[in-house]
Amino acid sequence: MRKILVVGAGQSGLQLALGLQSHGYEVTLMSNRTPDEIRSGRVMSTQCMFDTALQHERDLQLNFWESQAPKIEGLGVSVAAPGSHDPGPTQRAIDWVGRLNGYAQSVDQRVKMAGWMETFAQRGGQVVIHGAAVGDLDYFSRTYDLVLVAAGKGELVSMFARDPERSPYSTPQRALAVAYVHGLGPRPEHPDFRAVRCNLVPGVGELFVMPTLTLSGPADILFWEGIPGGPLDVFDGVKDPAQHLALTLDLMAKFTPWEYARATKAELTDAGATLAGRYAPTVRNPVGQLPGGGLVLGVADVVVANDPITGQGSNSASKCAAAYLASILERGDKPFDEEWMRATFDRYWATAQHVTKWTNAMLAPPPEHILNLIGAAGQLQPVADRFANAFNDPADFENFFYDPEKTGAYLASVAGA
Known part of the structure; x- marks a missing residue:
């Protein structure tokens, strides 16, 4: 049985830990707070999860609040x-x-993370309540087959270098x-x-x-x-x-x-x-190296942190957890080496890159063709519907959003339909 450590008990860390647990992995979860401390604490985010991300939760039977949350x-x-x-x-x-x-649907992360953490423990998972430092991970990396860092704030993020080519902003927008x-x-x-x-x-x-x-x-x-x-x-x-x-x-x-x-x-x-x-939107190198030479893999907003203007944070976290889970399962008993870690991140980046491109575009003043598109949606319901559904699949924006010619051709095709 392969031993995996997940550091961080947010959307991605818990979804991944519960997913691995359901497939028989020996998973340890590190959180800096207990479920009760999470529930009684401050709100952590805004979150509106669209259909694809919700389906990842349903696939793992983690949609505990679906009947209660507003649709x-x-x-x-x-x-x-x-x-x-x-x-x-x-x-x-x-x-x-x-x-x-x-x-x-949107479920307050205090409700969801506390509930998921208790479920993980009830199902036999080991929960360690401890704020992890780099030195702790140095020790743990020798006793686990894989260490996943899903704690998007604090000291651990500094292990993952900023990727300047994918991070156009250096300050909060x-x-x-x-x-x-x-x-x-x-x-x-x-x-x-x-x-x-x-x-x-x-x-x-x-x-x-x-x-x-x-x-x-x-x-x-x-x-x-x-x-x-x-x-x-x-x-x-x-x-x-x-x-x-x-x-x-x-x-x-x-x-x-x-x-x-x-x-x-x-x-x-x-x-x-x-x-x-406030925080600067940043994409980071997905592999962190520990002082003792061990490697750790960054998860979700540790490695791709977008501004919440497009409402993608929890969606991206769910999609990242699903992609990483698939890569871990496919790896079988082969080593989780650096080449595998980079390939695993690339699999997630295939969808995340569309979120980053769209989010960074929305932070800038809109060009004329975008204003035309948003205006046209008020007259043409199919345009409004497509724009809304691209929040679920931001890759679709490539087809009608960025390029003035594609935008014009799309609007002409809808208007003429």
Whole structure:
């Protein structure tokens, strides 16, 4: 029986540990927090998982919350009209919603990671509650056949060198601020249709609103992404959750009044319901070398960390875990050497590269043909639907998004259909 150590108990680390466990591997999981500490802690992310990523969970029978979490049927885009920070009918220059072919869902990672970790332990997996340092891994690498690093923050990430060719940004491109709330009303134009809402405020940033399941039941996530130094970049140093929510709502009233109109009764779901921060999107070398010469393989956002503007973090983590699981199973009893590690990462990068390209494009001011595409989706439902479903499969953006000629030809074909 092959022994594998997974360091980090997020979406990818736990999905991989549970997947390997189900195939008879002897798996040890290292986490810096217990399930109870995770549940009682601060929210860790926004997460909206689309159909492909959800299917990876179903394949491993880990979709414990599927019947409880809101089913998200669409994805809508609204663009604030220039100078329209006054109430009135001209608030939105663009406003549409695309229908997803398969529903999406969001489960608060405090709920999911705590539940999955307890399941892993109940099924006989060894859980070590310990914040791992490089020195610890040096020791463990001699006793395990493979060490996987899935802890995306902290000292361990420094083992994986930044890949400058795949990392165009060296500084954070957005200041992030998250609040989980109860009491958000529906969009009046679609009261029974649950959708992720992407509100774009040109030159300022973005507000995402998404239904979720949290510790106290169904809720919504309010998520600002502010251009650094701009009017949304005001959350640094805000420690009081009530103040964080008040700031969130004030900014909604000013920049997205159509969303603020349904948030007048919003209140935080719990004391840990807010989060703020920023990080530079980075792709790293997937193989880390330990002081003693051992090698470790980076997983998910340890090696490919994109800005959350495209909502891909937990989707990418699920897809990475699925790709790595397949590569480990195929390897049989052969050694997990450096060549295998690089090939395993390349298998994941085949899908991740599309996410990175699209995310980095969305962080920059949109060129004219993209504005035309987003505008056309308001008149042409098939365009809105295709755009929405590309969140599930970002590779499709290659066919109609980046190249002005391909965009033009696609829009002409839909308009003429």
